[in-house]
Amino acid sequence: MGLGTIISDLGEKLKKIPSIFAKLPSFRKQINIKPIRGRIKINPLVLKITAAAILIIIVLLIVLAVVSRPPRSGLRQADVYYDRSNDPIERETLPADDFFLPYEPDFIPDVLLEREPKESWTEEDSRPFWTNPLEGNEGVWRKRIESEIDSLLEHVP
Numbered sequence: 001m002g003l004g005t006i007i008s009d010l011g012e013k014l015k016k017i018p019s020i021f022a023k024l025p026s027f028r029k030q031i032n033i034k035p036i037r038g039r040i041k042i043n044p045l046v047l048k049i050t051a052a053a054i055l056i057i058i059v060l061l062i063v064l065a066v067v068s069r070p071p072r073s074g075l076r077q078a079d080v081y082y083d084r085s086n087d088p089i090e091r092e093t094l095p096a097d098d099f100f101l102p103y104e105p106d107f108i109p110d111v112l113l114e115r116e117p118k119e120s121w122t123e124e125d126s127r128p129f130w131t132n133p134l135e136g137n138e139g140v141w142r143k144r145i146e147s148e149i150d151s152l153l154e155h156v157p
Contacts, residue, residue, distance in 0.1 A: 118125065134141055
């Protein structure tokens with residue numbers, strides 16, 4: 001008894017199953033079973049295309065299962081599934097110059113003179129730097145001076 005005879009016998013037995021249910025009178029009356037070929041009308045071309053698509057999907061799933069397995073050549077099971085969560089993190093050291101500004105002094109340097117300071121100033125030397133406070137607003141300064149003198153004299157006993 002070979003595999004071919006088993007498959008052919010199985011096919012014959014599967015063909016007899018609908019006829020067994022059709023012979024049952026009560027079952028046929030309740031559900032109104034008609035022969036399967038009479039109820040389902042399928043184009044043979046559509047049936048072939050659907051069967052080919054299912055076969056292609058099954059083949060692709062088998063290929064995916066074979067390819068996704070880790071290689072077994074020369075590696076032990078412990079090497080393939082090595083847990084790296086406890087390993088120290090390898091870090092690239094970065095130079096400190098990338099994070100910090102260059103050194104700058106905290107003090108303002110003294111004035112560097114281009115020439116020696118003068119011992120005395122003449123009127124012509126000071127003229128560009130001098131402005132007379134009484135020009136244009138003499139009244140404001142006069143009132144301010146008088147109010148200061150009055151406040152000083154009020155405190156005198």
